[in-house]
Structures are given as C-alpha cells and as structure tokens.
Amino acid sequence: MGLIMAEQEESLLDAFIDVYMNSIKYLGEFVSEPAKEFHLSFEQYLILRDITQNTNVTLMDIASKRQVTRSAISRQIKVLLKQGYLQQRPDENDRRRLYLLATPAGTRAERVIRQRINSRFQGWIDLYGDDRVHEVLDFIREFSQVTRMKK
Template sequence: MAEREESLLDAFIDVYMSSLKYLDEFVSEPAKEFHLSFEQYLILRDITQNKDVTLMDIASKRQVTRSAISRQIKVLLKQGYLRQQPDENDRRRLYLLATPAGSKAERVIRQRINSRFQGWVDVYGDDRAHEILNFIREFSQITRMKK
C-alpha cells in the first residue's frame, strides 16, 4: 500500500475511533431509560405505526432472518411493550400489537430522537444534513454491491 493510501487509511481509523463508533451510542441513548436498544425501538415504532404487523413483516422489511427479529421481539414482549394477537382467520398467524406501555415508550423515545436530530440539523444546516444523508446512502449502496 502506498504511503498516501496508508495515511488516508490512518485518518479513517482515527475518525472512526474518535467519533463514528460513538454514533450508535448517541442514537441509542434516548431508548436507554426504557431498556431498549435502538433496533428494538425501531421495531416498536414499526408496530405502533402500522396495522397487522407480523414478525415476518419486520424481518422482510429489515432484510434479516426471522430468528434475528424473534430475539428482539422476545425482549419487547418480556418487558411488556408488545403483545401478540392471533389472526381471526388463521390462528397460526400472530399479529404484534403495542401495549399502552409500549405506545408510551415509543412516543417518548420518538420525541427524544426528534429533538436530538433537530439539534444535528441546527448545527449542520438543512443542506449539509442532506449532503451527509446522500453520502451515507451512496456509501451503503456501493458497499452492498461489493459484497
């Protein structure tokens, strides 16, 4: 690897170590009071915003395995944020519904996330926020194509 490329790699590593690895923590912090990960919150959000949601619907939307979502759903059920309701026509099909505690948790976390996000937009400005979003989308698309 050429010296210039090594320097660029070192700069990427430095940025990762000093800021990017904390992005997940920054995003997930609003859900901590409710003992939820950010991924669990996103599942709860999908369920509160949509009707007749099943485990398979969530797995398909996120493009992950059923078992990966099942582990997250178990936590939400155990903590009393979700309940399951069988389909009247096919008792094997279980719909996921938010409990009152789940709806409240989703609403509070959403408000906190919105506030944090607005803080980012206030710092960077709307145009810069869109540039960052577009870069991340492009990076994700290219990364997926190279797999």
C-alpha cells in the same frame, strides 16, 4: 512514486480508522441513548416504532422489511414482550398467524423515544444546517450502495 502513493493511502486508512473509532462509533451511541431509559436497544425501538405505526404486523413482516432472519427478529420481539411493550394477537382466520400490537406502555415508550430522537436530530440540523445534513445523508447512502454492490 508508488511508495509515496502507498504511504498516502495508508495515512488515509489511518485517518479513516481514527474517524471511525472517535466519531462514527459514537453515532450509534448517540442514536441509542434516548431508548436506554426504557431498557431498549435502538433496533428494538425501531421494531416498536414499526408496530405502533402499522396494523396487522407480524414477525415475518418485520424480518422481511429489515432483511434479517426470523430468529434475529424473534429475539428482539421476545425482549419487547417480556418488558410489556408488546402483546400478540392471533389472526381470527388463521390462529397460527400472530399479530404484534403495542401495549399502552409500548405506545408511551415509542412516543417518548421518538420525541427525544427528533429533538437530538433537530439539534444536528440547527448546528450544521439543513444543506450539510442532506450532504452527509447523500454521501452515506452513496457509500452504502457502492459498498453493497462490490460484495
């Protein structure tokens, strides 16, 4: 009985690896495609989105929200600054604090990318239906929570 169970688990693992290699990995590419024209990664787009949707955003605000290091966000911000999508403005009361602001080019890029992402996502909803999309989201959330608790 133990050998049959081990073979079933191995077969399940093989199926999971196959799904990852042929589907889940593609999901990242699917999501990041709309930002490529603007030479942005999906993560950089998300940072740009946060900045366009909020006021007085600092590098530390973004790092805290994403639960990553300041240096990880700093690298992404440098790209956005270099490409002219962001600018920095010192706080009038504390010149050491720098606020991040979207430039007109950054605002336009965020809007176009958001529209493309929304269109792609709507295509998923049209194809699979609202209920199925919610089921998948609920499963991914549950999977993520359980996986994090077991670390």
